[in-house]
Amino acid sequence: MRHLPKTLAIFATLALVAGVAPLSALAASSAASSVSDSLTESSGSVSDSLKGSSHSSSPDNKQVKGDYKVTDVAAVDGKPDVVELHLQPVTTGADAGAEVYLTVPRTTLAKAGIAEGATVTALQRPYGIAFAANQPRAAFFLALADDVAADMKLAPVTL
Amino acid sequence: MRPLVRGAALAALLTGTAAAHAFSLDVCARPREPSADERDVLLRFGALVREQVVASGQDIVLVARSGLDLHKIDVRYSHEGVALKDNDGKPWSVRQLYYSCEERRPRVYDEGLTGFLTGTDDPAIGFVSLVFLPPAQAASLRSTAVDKHHALGVLGASYSANAYPFSTLHQNCNQWVIELLADAWRRPGREAPDTPDAPDAADAPDTRTDADARAGAQSWLRAQGYLPTVFTASAHPMTWLPAFVPWLSNDDHPPEELAHNRYNVSMPASIETFVQAKVPGATRVEICHAGRRVVLHRGWDDIAEGCVPGASDQVIELASD
DSSP: OOOOOOOOHHHHHHHTTBBBBOTHHHHHHHHHTTTTTTTSSEEEHHHHHEEEETSSOOOOGOOOOEEEEEEEOOOOTEEEEEEEEEEEEEEEEEEOOEEEEEEEHHOOOOOOOTTTTTTEEEETTTTEEEEEEEETEEEEEEEHHHHHHHTTTTTEEEO | OOOHHHHHHHHHHHHHHHHHHHHHTTTTSOOOOOOOOHHHHHHHHHHHHHHHOOOOSSSSSEEEEEEEEGGGGEEEEEEEEEEEEEEHHHHHEEEEEEETTTTTTEEEEEEEEEHHHOOSSSSEEEEEEEEEHHHHHHHHHHHHHOOOHHHHTTSSSSSTTOOTTTTOOOOOBHHHHHHHHHHHHSSSOOOOOSSOTHHHHHHHSSSSOOHHHHHHHHHHHHHHHHOEEEEOOOGGGGTTTHHHHHHHSSSSOOOOHHEEEEEEEOOHHHHHHHHHHHHHHHHEEEEEEETEEEEEEESOOOTTTTTOTTOOEEEOOOOOO
C-alpha cells in the first residue's frame, strides 16, 4: 500500500478528467435558448426573479442598488417552493434604488434568516445584482442578467 | 464538495469496502451547488477571464480549467475545451467533450463561457489557462472546430478518463481536443505547425471517413512527437477498477506500459506543451483566484501553488461590496 496516496491522487485526478455533463444538460438540450428554468437555490435570471414596482416587468438593473427593507414576504401562486420579497429602498432621493419584487426559493430565505422587516443590500455586479444580508454581510441570492444566465447553458452538439 | 466526495469514495474503493458501486455513481451525482457568496466570486472571476478572452481579439481560444489542487502530482488542469466566438448564436461558448452519464458515452457539448468558467469542482480556489494561437493556426482550428462533421468526426464511441492517446478504443475530454487540433492542422489547406510532414499530412484528398479521422489524427500526433502526460501508478487496482467504474479502462494501454505502471493520458498540460513547442507565436495567459484574490500571469510558466502572485503578475482584489 506504499503507493496508495499517490495512486489515490491520480485516480482522483482522473475522476475530474471524467468531466461529466451536468444533469442540467438534459434540460438545456430541450430548452437551450430559454432562461426560464434558471432559478437555483443561490441564483436566477433577472427576468425570472426580479420585477419592478409595476409588478409586471423587470426593472432597470442599474437602478437596483443600495439598502432595502423587506416590507412583505408573499407566497407565489402555483409555485410553493418560492416566495416573493417586496423590497422598498431605505433611502429616498435621486440615488435611491428602485422598488422591486424579488423571487427566491423558500430554502434560500430560511438559510439566510431573512423575514419581513429585515434589511438587505443590492450590490451591482458585472453579471447582474447580488443581494446580501446579515453581519458580516454575505450574498444570499444572485440575480443574473439574462445574457449571463443564458451563458450558463449546455447543449449537445448534433448533426 | 464533489471532488472530495469522489476522493473519499475512491479511498473506500481502493481499500476494498462496499463503496465500490456507489463510487461509480458518485461521479454522476449532482454536485453541491456553490453558495451565493461562492458563486459571486466565481462569476466575477469568470468576468475577468472573459475580459482577457475578448481583449485578445481572437475568435478561438484554447481554455483549460482546474479541478482539485493536486500539486503533489503536478496536475493543475484536468479539463480542456475550445472557446469559440460567435458560434451558433452565442457570443462565446466552449466546445468540449463530456461524459454523458445518461447515455454512458462521450458527447461533444457547447457550453456558454460563463458556465464553463464557473463549473469548477472547488469554489475556493481555481485556475484557468488560456492559449492564443497565431492567425493561421487559429483560422484552421476554428474552421475545423465549428464544422460539426469534423468536431464529431474525432469523437470516440467509448469514454475512458485514462484513455491511451494512441488508441481509438476510448477517449477522454482532453484527447478529443488534441485530436481536433491534429485534424485541423494535418490536412491539406490547413496550417500545420512548423515541423516535418507527418506521414498522412500530405496532399491526399480528404476522402476519409469518421472512423479514419481519429486514427489519422493520432498518427499525425505521434509523428509530431506529441507526448501525453505520464502517470506512474500501481496498475494492480486497474485490473479490477474498470469493472466498477464505467469511465476507467485498462484494455487500451500497451502491456509494456502497464508492466511499468505507466499510464499515458492526454491532459491540458500535455496539450499546452505540444502547442508551445510546435506553434511559434502561440501565447498563454493564466488566471487564478484564491478566495477574492485574483492573479493574472502571462507566460508558459505557471502561477505558484496557492495562486500566489509573482513579481510581474497582476493582482486584483474582488471587493466584498
